[in-house]
Amino acid sequence: MKNFYKSQLEQQKGKIVWMASYPKSGNTWFRALLSALFYGDVDINKMKTDGIFSSRYLFDSIADFDGRLFDEEEIREQQASIYSHHVKFSQRLEFTKVHDAYILDRNNKPIFPKDISHKVIYLVRNPLDVVASFANHMNTDIDRSIKTMNSDMAYLAAQKNGLNINNQFPQLMYSWSGHVNSWINQKNIPVEIVRYEDMKRAPHKTFSRVIKSLGIKTKRTDISNAIDKTQFDKMQKMEKKKGFKEKNAASKAFFRKGKSGGWIDELNKEQALQIINKHRKTMTKLNYKIPKL
Amino acid sequence: MNFITELYDLKFSSTFPLAKMPCKKSKEAADVYVKKGRLKRPKDGKKGFFYKPFSVISKDSYFLEVPKIAKFKLTKDQIIIHKLRGSTWQDVFAFFFDTVLIVILLMNEKFIIHASAISINKKAYLFCANSGGGKSLLAANFMKTKKAKIIEDDKCLIQYNTRRKRFEIKNCYPFMELWSTDSKYIKDNNKIKPVRRIRSNIQKIQFDIGQVVPKQYTPIEKLILVQIGNEETKVEQEEIKGFQKTKILLAHIQFEYFIAFFQKSKPQFTFISSLASQVSIAHVKRSNLTKADDFIKFIDEELLQKST
Numbered sequence: 001m002k003n004f005y006k007s008q009l010e011q012q013k014g015k016i017v018w019m020a021s022y023p024k025s026g027n028t029w030f031r032a033l034l035s036a037l038f039y040g041d042v043d044i045n046k047m048k049t050d051g052i053f054s055s056r057y058l059f060d061s062i063a064d065f066d067g068r069l070f071d072e073e074e075i076r077e078q079q080a081s082i083y084s085h086h087v088k089f090s091q092r093l094e095f096t097k098v099h100d101a102y103i104l105d106r107n108n109k110p111i112f113p114k115d116i117s118h119k120v121i122y123l124v125r126n127p128l129d130v131v132a133s134f135a136n137h138m139n140t141d142i143d144r145s146i147k148t149m150n151s152d153m154a155y156l157a158a159q160k161n162g163l164n165i166n167n168q169f170p171q172l173m174y175s176w177s178g179h180v181n182s183w184i185n186q187k188n189i190p191v192e193i194v195r196y197e198d199m200k201r202a203p204h205k206t207f208s209r210v211i212k213s214l215g216i217k218t219k220r221t222d223i224s225n226a227i228d229k230t231q232f233d234k235m236q237k238m239e240k241k242k243g244f245k246e247k248n249a250a251s252k253a254f255f256r257k258g259k260s261g262g263w264i265d266e267l268n269k270e271q272a273l274q275i276i277n278k279h280r281k282t283m284t285k286l287n288y289k290i291p292k293l
Numbered sequence: 294m295n296f297i298t299e300l301y302d303l304k305f306s307s308t309f310p311l312a313k314m315p316c317k318k319s320k321e322a323a324d325v326y327v328k329k330g331r332l333k334r335p336k337d338g339k340k341g342f343f344y345k346p347f348s349v350i351s352k353d354s355y356f357l358e359v360p361k362i363a364k365f366k367l368t369k370d371q372i373i374i375h376k377l378r379g380s381t382w383q384d385v386f387a388f389f390f391d392t393v394l395i396v397i398l399l400m401n402e403k404f405i406i407h408a409s410a411i412s413i414n415k416k417a418y419l420f421c422a423n424s425g426g427g428k429s430l431l432a433a434n435f436m437k438t439k440k441a442k443i444i445e446d447d448k449c450l451i452q453y454n455t456r457r458k459r460f461e462i463k464n465c466y467p468f469m470e471l472w473s474t475d476s477k478y479i480k481d482n483n484k485i486k487p488v489r490r491i492r493s494n495i496q497k498i499q500f501d502i503g504q505v506v507p508k509q510y511t512p513i514e515k516l517i518l519v520q521i522g523n524e525e526t527k528v529e530q531e532e533i534k535g536f537q538k539t540k541i542l543l544a545h546i547q548f549e550y551f552i553a554f555f556q557k558s559k560p561q562f563t564f565i566s567s568l569a570s571q572v573s574i575a576h577v578k579r580s581n582l583t584k585a586d587d588f589i590k591f592i593d594e595e596l597l598q599k600s601t
Binding site for chain 2: 056057060061062063064065066068069070071074077078081082084085160165166167243245
């Protein structure tokens with residue numbers, strides 16, 4: 001890690017930045033940007049951020065017992081303790097990816113502990129564009145993708161018959177709007193909202209703003225270098241050459257198109273209306289223009 | 294008269310039966326005494342103690358609290374169990390056999406390899422992997438397709454036969470625990486009976502394999518270390534030589550990170566380096582993206598067929 005950033009991140013050790021997002025909203029890109037900023041380069045299979053919140057490996061190694069012997073509610077009750085212990089031994093500010101919604105356990109305690117949380121970077125993307133990308137990620141069709149995004153109790157990595165044996169615990173996401181609102185409405189951890197579209201349109205300005213909000217000073221050239229190293233076509237090439245371990249086994253490629261506004265060619269009118277009708281309020285709140293269909 | 298249960302070369306004496314484990318009633322002495330009692334987590338800040346959210350470890354003791362289920366306190370020759378209100382003994386034993394048993398074995402210098410073991414033509418093959426690596430899947434599949442006999446499902450105690458000068462293995466835990474998705478592989482085997490779910494809310498089923506395991510020790514032919522983390526979907530085999538063999542095996546000792554606390558590093562290293570020097574080890578890399586059928590086919594064609 002570059003010394004300039006190392007010392008700054010070390011000063012904030014014991015805290016976590018939650019990189020929260022609905023899937024396919026720019027989380028991977030943003031983590032690649034952070035890796036490139038702090039280290040000068042990036043390998044998509046060796047991201048220098050700190051894993052995913054739902055990791056069973058981290059849970060098991062701290063808990064001393066097999067997380068697979070717990071059900072989903074039981075796991076949730078332990079997750080805050082696990083992360084509080086984990087950060088005691090971290091040497092710097094950590095950046096952890098999250099696809100879970102901001103949820104409470106059955107005792108009404110948040111699963112993301114306030115005292116170890118530095119900030120939430122909430123990455124959001126126009127849900128109309130998420131649909132096709134999410135369908136590709138889950139190796140499903142547009143209609144099923146819409147059904148998941150519109151379901152108030154949607155999960156990621158859920159297994160049939162309540163099984164809980166994957167490397168990641170099942171992640172309750174709610175609907176697309178439910179996910180967004182759970183994070184941006186909670187009052188325990190400060191949130192910085194990052195729109196994918198702003199990252200595409202004005203990457204330098206947007207990325208700089210977010211890093212500054214974390215209390216991290218940057219050099220202009222480092223920001224430019226990170227943006228250059230993580231251009232969509234470069235990440236796509238890396239995936240083609242070496243694969244991408246975060247890709248869902250069933251999907252063809254993780255880095256698909258990365259376009260903003262591409263939904264117009266991929267969704268029919270009825271499909272677009274299903275998304276708009278369900279998420280109009282949240283889309284408006286996030287300044288997404290509601291198209292006239 | 295206590296219940297005497299033999300588990301992994303240790304004799305346990307308890308005032309109650311240890312779940313469904315075969316046992317006898319006797320007054321004889323044992324290596325480990327198991328009793329019920331009330332427990333409190335050791336106070337914070339004690340010198341020489343390492344504190345984790347649910348456990349506290351020191352040179353000669355280990356405390357574990359499984360939330361809402363049980364507290365356990367272990368010393369080398371004693372286990373105290375404090376069942377918490379609202380839990381069932383079924384819950385308590387799920388964690389007793391998963392964590393507590395392994396820790397007490399380590400305290401007694403019994404180093405358990407995280408592996409499943411099968412016997413083909415009276416030779417033992419061990420599939421070592423971390424949780425989720427596909428050990429039980431491989432064992433269950435080869436029982437069906439290659440008529441292999443299961444020796445051990447998850448925790449293997451390898452022993453050295455000084456007379457025959459070889460490492461060998463025998464079943465020490467007469468149950469196989471399979472996720473409901475993998476149980477299809479053994480459902481046609483009339484000699485393997487489902488016993489119960491591990492916990493009422495968990496889809497892991499315990500099967501009695503006492504009828505089908507070889508009764509004699511089986512010499513170890515090959516250890517197959519399966520590692521998930523390969524970025525490619527294809528399965529790859531890597532030749533492991535020299536000290537690397539020891540290093541990789543050490544990483545597959547269950548709860549390996551406890552060993553330094555219990556000051557057992559020296560006997561552990563002696564045992565593992567000796568095992569590494571005598572047993573053939575194949576290191577197989579797969580990724581999360583590898584399809585189960587491709588993985589099974591690779592192991593069969595590249596490692597089992599060539600070896601048998």
